[in-house]
Amino acid sequence: MAEAALKESPASAPEDERELTDGFHLIIDALKLNGLTTIYGVPGIPITDFGRMAQASGIRVLSFRHEQNAGYAASIAGFLTKKPGVCLTVSAPGFLNGLTALAHATTNCFPMILISGSSEREIVDLQQGDYEEMDQLAIAKPLCKAAFRVLHAADIGIGLARAIRAAVSGRPGGVYLDLPAKLFGQVMDAEAGTKSLVKVIDAAPAQIPAPDAVKRALDVLKGAKRPLIILGKGAAYAQADDAIRALVEKSGAPFLPMSMAKGLLSDLHPQCAGAARSTVLKDADVVMLIGARLNWLLSHGKGKTWGGKGHKDWGGQKFIQLDISPQEADSNVRIDAPLVGDIGSCVAALLKEIGSVSKPPAEWLNAVAEKKKGNVAKMTETLAKNPTPMNFHSALNVVRDIVKANPDAMFVNEGANALDFTRSIVDMYKPRKRIDVGTWGIMGVGMGYCVAAAVVSGQQVIAVEGDSAFGFSGMEVETVCRYDLPVCIVVMNNNGVYKGTDQDPTGRDPAPTVFVKGARYDRLMEAFGGVGVNAATPAELRKAMEEAIRSKKPTLINAVIDETAGTESGRITSLNPTAGKKK
Ligand SMILES: Cc1ncc(C[n+]2csc(CCOP(=O)(O)OP(=O)(O)O)c2C)c(N)n1
Numbered sequence: 126m127a128e129a130a131l132k133e134s135p136a137s138a139p140e141d142e143r144e145l146t147d148g149f150h151l152i153i154d155a156l157k158l159n160g161l162t163t164i165y166g167v168p169g170i171p172i173t174d175f176g177r178m179a180q181a182s183g184i185r186v187l188s189f190r191h192e193q194n195a196g197y198a199a200s201i202a203g204f205l206t207k208k209p210g211v212c213l214t215v216s217a218p219g220f221l222n223g224l225t226a227l228a229h230a231t232t233n234c235f236p237m238i239l240i241s242g243s244s245e246r247e248i249v250d251l252q253q254g255d256y257e258e259m260d261q262l263a264i265a266k267p268l269c270k271a272a273f274r275v276l277h278a279a280d281i282g283i284g285l286a287r288a289i290r291a292a293v294s295g296r297p298g299g300v301y302l303d304l305p306a307k308l309f310g311q312v313m314d315a316e317a318g319t320k321s322l323v324k325v326i327d328a329a330p331a332q333i334p335a336p337d338a339v340k341r342a343l344d345v346l347k348g349a350k351r352p353l354i355i356l357g358k359g360a361a362y363a364q365a366d367d368a369i370r371a372l373v374e375k376s377g378a379p380f381l382p383m384s385m386a387k388g389l390l391s392d393l394h395p396q397c398a399g400a401a402r403s404t405v406l407k408d409a410d411v412v413m414l415i416g417a418r419l420n421w422l423l424s425h426g427k428g429k430t431w432g433g434k435g436h437k438d439w440g441g442q443k444f445i446q447l448d449i450s451p452q453e454a455d456s457n458v459r460i461d462a463p464l465v466g467d468i469g470s471c472v473a474a475l476l477k478e479i480g481s482v483s484k485p486p487a488e489w490l491n492a493v494a495e496k497k498k499g500n501v502a503k504m505t506e507t508l509a510k511n512p513t514p515m516n517f518h519s520a521l522n523v524v525r526d527i528v529k530a531n532p533d534a535m536f537v538n539e540g541a542n543a544l545d546f547t548r549s550i551v552d553m554y555k556p557r558k559r560i561d562v563g564t565w566g567i568m569g570v571g572m573g574y575c576v577a578a579a580v581v582s583g584q585q586v587i588a589v590e591g592d593s594a595f596g597f598s599g600m601e602v603e604t605v606c607r608y609d610l611p612v613c614i615v616v617m618n619n620n621g622v623y624k625g626t627d628q629d630p631t632g633r634d635p636a637p638t639v640f641v642k643g644a645r646y647d648r649l650m651e652a653f654g655g656v657g658v659n660a661a662t663p664a665e666l667r668k669a670m671e672e673a674i675r676s677k678k679p680t681l682i683n684a685v686i687d688e689t690a691g692t693e694s695g696r697i698t699s700l701n702p703t704a705g706k707k708k
């Protein structure tokens with residue numbers, strides 16, 4: 126009788142008979158309880174066993190060659206799924222390698238959690254020189270949305286819950302979670318451990334806009350003679366695709382997708398003004414920003430791009446801004462109608478109240494259509510040329526066809542010319558297919574994005590990479606081959622950064638912008654069992670891409686591009702400072 130009672134009540138059992146758990150298992154249980162079942166990381170002290178145990182428990186653990194790439198993978202997984210992407214790193218150097226990606230996630234408003242092992246607190250705090258000693262929490266704090274440390278196994282559940290909420294609620298961002306080495310082996314009663322875990326309820330609660338703000342926004346919109354809607358990656362993130370389409374179509378306004386919002390409505394949609402960008406920015410009288418910030422990518426909402434007279438002059442238009450953050454309005458110019466809430470709720474509220482709207486004046490729509498027609502005709506002409514050597518346009522004409530034939534494929538893009546030409550030439554047809562350098566114009570996201578895109582979507586991935594851009598994460602082609610992912614990488618090889626033609630005026634070294642001429646990136650892929658193809662003509666490129674997609678094999682195509690073809694910094698040449706002192 127006494128024995129039976131003891132079995133039913135493990136808490137009162139003698140210590141050595143109670144079932145125990147530890148930090149390792151509690152972290153795994155906490156992740157799984159919250160549906161976080163993929164980890165992107167690099168193993169080592171103190172998290173090697175954690176990775177093994179996580180894998181054994183059914184979590185997918187994707188091991189990279191460098192933490193930065195694992196971090197970028199986690200960040201874009203967050204963007205694609207609206208759940209925090211999890212990156213796992215070792216202490217000090219591994220943590221620092223992952224930190225760039227955490228800061229990138231925060232800047233881009235992607236939910237991500239960087240979980241890093243760290244060294245012994247008492248040694249770190251006395252600065253006694255521990256293995257990989259670093260006060261990681263202090264370093265992470267200014268670079269992310271929130272940072273937490275867990276010292277006791279009983280706090281793991283709460284620690285992860287705080288990290289999840291911070292990452293996905295409000296404006297999403299990067300969160301740092303510091304787990305000191307001793308935490309992993311800490312033992313506690315299993316039942317108490319289970320009770321300490323938290324399943325986060327409604328991690329990103331809807332934020333409903335105020336009715337008067339909705340009315341104000343609609344009044345401004347309805348007063349427009351030349352309206353324009355700009356869709357940002359916040360709109361893509363929201364996964365409110367149908368409502369956004371309905372609002373755009375109801376308004377009848379031309380829309381402009383920011384790079385990662387391409388495909389939210391098809392680039393071929395009749396209202397898409399992508400091919401008339403300069404006209405619509407300059408001439409619109411009312412601009413509705415949906416999940417797009419007026420940062421450098423939109424010339425801060427002022428200056429000549431926006432019809433202003435001088436560099437910093439306001440163009441005179443009115444702005445409506447839908448954004449989750451109340452602090453976003455007036456960041457660069459006056460916002461006449463801020464609408465604060467999550468994009469899904471804001472768009473739904475506008476749709477509910479909009480009533481009948483008359484289409485924008487024909488004069489405006491015709492002016493945009495004319496400009497579009499002219500630019501599309503010019504582009505068609507350029508794309509039809511077939512120069513030798515191949516240039517960006519003749520190569521991208523092929524990519525454009527392949528993407529059109531495979532609209533479900535994920536599309537990764539980085540570089541300077543390799544980015545800017547691709548963005549304007551390759552149309553997107555579905556939401557959240559195009560992922561690229563984002564807010565910072567960062568190089569190095571390529572292979573991390575490819576891995577996460579393949580893992581999260583289960584779809585074919587196509588990557589168009591500048592040869593410089595590719596080099597930042599090139600070693601991860603081994604990761605792509607190891608996991609046998611359906612990734613087709615096209616390296617636009619113009620022998621360097623922007624161009625391959627620069628020379629050192631002193632004749633001593635190669636110029637800072639050029640690489641080994643005629644490099645064969647395709648052979649890197651072959652080293653790991655993938656398919657490598659050297660393509661010097663559009664026909665060879667087309668054949669190789671079609672075969673990659675048919676076979677689903679990891680493929681790298683070295684597309685040989687005219688080394689004179691690019692321009693300095695692609696489309697952002699003007700951001701280069703110029704020397705005040707002429708020679
Ligand atoms: C992390 C980081 N380092 C450096 C840069 C500066 N940068 C901008 S584009 C670029 C590479 C451009 O060359 P490539 O990828 O070959 O594109 P191309 O213009 O030649 O097509 C570099 C290094 C950056 N944006 N990000």
Ligand SMILES: [Mg+2]
Nearest residue numbers: 591592621622
């Ligand atoms: Mg290049």
